[in-house]
Amino acid sequence: MTLKNFFNCRILRNHEIIDEQLWVRNGKIIDPEKIFFDEKSTPDVKIDCGGLIIAPGFIDIQINGGYGVDFSHDTENIQEAVALVAGRIIENGVTSFCPTIVTSPVPVYRSILPKIQRTAGGSHGASILGIHVEGPFISPEKKGAHPPHCIREYSKGFDTVELAYGSFENISIVTLAPELLNSEEIIRKLVERHIIVSLGHSVADLNQGEEACRNGATLITHLFNAMLGFHHRDPGLVGLLTSEKIPKPIFYGLISDGIHTHPAAVRVAYKSHPDGVVLVTDAIAALGLADGQYHLGQLDVEVRGERAMLLGTDVLCGSTSNLNQCVQKFHKFTKCSKAFALEAASLHPAKALGIENHKGTLNYGADADFIFLNDDLHVQSTWIAGEKVFPSFS
Numbered sequence: 538m539t540l541k542n543f544f545n546c547r548i549l550r551n552h553e554i555i556d557e558q559l560w561v562r563n564g565k566i567i568d569p570e571k572i573f574f575d576e577k578s579t580p581d582v583k584i585d586c587g588g589l590i591i592a593p594g595f596i597d598i599q600i601n602g603g604y605g606v607d608f609s610h611d612t613e614n615i616q617e618a619v620a621l622v623a624g625r626i627i628e629n630g631v632t633s634f635c636p637t638i639v640t641s642p643v644p645v646y647r648s649i650l651p652k653i654q655r656t657a658g659g660s661h662g663a664s665i666l667g668i669h670v671e672g673p674f675i676s677p678e679k680k681g682a683h684p685p686h687c688i689r690e691y692s693k694g695f696d697t698v699e700l701a702y703g704s705f706e707n708i709s710i711v712t713l714a715p716e717l718l719n720s721e722e723i724i725r726k727l728v729e730r731h732i733i734v735s736l737g738h739s740v741a742d743l744n745q746g747e748e749a750c751r752n753g754a755t756l757i758t759h760l761f762n763a764m765l766g767f768h769h770r771d772p773g774l775v776g777l778l779t780s781e782k783i784p785k786p787i788f789y790g791l792i793s794d795g796i797h798t799h800p801a802a803v804r805v806a807y808k809s810h811p812d813g814v815v816l817v818t819d820a821i822a823a824l825g826l827a828d829g830q831y832h833l834g835q836l837d838v839e840v841r842g843e844r845a846m847l848l849g850t851d852v853l854c855g856s857t858s859n860l861n862q863c864v865q866k867f868h869k870f871t872k873c874s875k876a877f878a879l880e881a882a883s884l885h886p887a888k889a890l891g892i893e894n895h896k897g898t899l900n901y902g903a904d905a906d907f908i909f910l911n912d913d914l915h916v917q918s919t920w921i922a923g924e925k926v927f928p929s930f931s
Contacts, residue, residue, distance in 0.1 A: 538563045539581045540572070541923060546586035546909075549593065550899045554876050559591055561905040564922035568901040586909060589917060590875070593883035593897050594632025594906035595860045598710060598890065599669055599759065599790055599817040601637045601833060603824030608649070609639045609834035610822075615649045623662030625825060627927045629859035630916035632906035633664040633896060635709055637819075639834040640672030640683035647703040654707055658906065658921040660929070666890060667709025671758065673701060674723070675738035676714040681763040682847055682854030683738065684835040691719040695726045705730050709890065712758040714739035715749035728753030733890065735790070736774055738763045743776040750783035756889055757789035759819055760806055762797055762853070778810035786810065788889040790817040791881075793867040794858040796843055800870040807871045815889050816863045816882040821845055821855035861916050868914060875914060 543559040550557070560569045560580075572578045602608050604625050606618035619636050626634060636653050638646070650668060658664035673689045674697075680688060691697045702708065710733040713720065724734045736749055737758025742765070746754075757764075757774055765773035777787045791814050793803050807814060818824070822831040823840040830848065831838045833855055837848040840857060847854050858866075860882055868878035880897075887897025895904050905923035908916050919927040 540578060541582045541584060542580035543584045543586050543591065545588055546591050547588070548591045548899055549876055549879055552876055552880065554590060559899065559907075561923040564905050566899055566901055566903045566905050589909040589911060591899070591907050591909055592879040593887075593899055593903075594908050594919065594921070595630045595864070595882040596666070596886040596890075596897055597626070597631050597634040597818055597820075597860050597882075598666075598815065598886050599637050599671070600626070600634055600820045601639060601855055602822040603820050605822055605826060605831075607822040607832045607834065608636045608653075609641050609645065610832040612645055612649050615652050619653055619665065620662065623656075623658070623665065625662070626859070627663055627919045627921070628916075629861040630908040630910070630919055631663050631860050632658055632908070632919060632921050633666050635666050635669040637669040637671055640675060640680070640687045641834055642687055643701050646670070646701055650702055650707055651704050658926075660921075660924065660926050662926075664906070664921070666892070666896075668707050669710040669712070669735075670702065670708055671712040672738065674698070674713045674717055674720075676716065676740045678740050679714070679738045679763045679765075681738060682833055682836060682838070682852060687835065690717055691723055694719050694722055698723060698727075705732065708732055710735055710756070712737045714741060715754065716741040716745045720749065721752050724749055724752040724754055736777075739774060740765055741774055742771050743773060743780065746774045746777050747780055747782045750777065750780075750787060755785070755788060756815075757787060759797065759817065760789040760791050761802055762792065778806065778813065786813055788813045788815050788885065790815050790819075791867075792817060792819050792856055792858075793863045793870060794818075794843070794856050795866055795870070797853060797856060803867065803870045807867075807873065811873075811877070812885070814867075814881045815886045816860065816867055817886075818858055818860050818863060819856045820859065821857065823857045824859060861914070865914050878914065879910075
């Protein structure tokens, strides 16, 4: 069990960036006091960090693919597709993620959901924290880039969900529209299976959103996108950010790429409910690649500049930004502290998933998944379980 000491660094802990060393053993962050006073040990390896910031690794809970593959389209080689993305997103500081499957035909769900299993990260790439299934139980009016012929209703209650997905074993998050008939039962039964229910692609009003939260929903999918716009007489799902009628504060995904969400809207969300923000990419197959044509599930996508649109339309359909870029833009848009911007992509998603005791933090006992960044919040290296995975050693 190699004992590693990271020195000459600033670490993010307890919402602050402080001058302190980091100690790692057996893939975990450890308390140095026990080393000095109980064990009287000395480090096996000392690593000079050159004054860089060490922060918890980023966690992306909504990513559709990247680097030429789409998780909802490349079904025959889904395990290879997920592994490819897992191995590349570490370049952007992502140490854990939830592969996202958009609204698809039932045979697609039944084929690929059993194959994307939770997997620990390492030199091969980021950890898989379970699947985010976005649809097919959404509003046709707010379908966004989801194929209308695949959208479904709960015609047979929860049996419809079981028939669609086939298996819940690998699912961590389900995005659904809470206004659909029978959604109260669906939400409760998903929560009973320890699945996070996220509200999105919806025309729900605030009352329907609040009822969904009372039934167990705890997250909003890509805030402002694919939902009713804020209105002063009924703010819709956006109103959940300040609602006093829900059991606990809501978390909300936010695509801070400057395209899906205007900088002013990012500031509104941040100032209204800062502790709930969870930065996501909603990245598609074009992530990391040039302009051109790609797939998003059943549909064709055209990428021009930083905008990804359904082919032949002006309908936005996911992002080409990576999570490091989203963190940098969120910091720029909101003028929040660097610590907060980093936690919005690490601690906050970990809390949304209920795994903050071992992910998204540098507290003692947590997994040693972390990143080195410069003062511009640009990722310099990525470490998983205390081992450097990017840049790889030559």
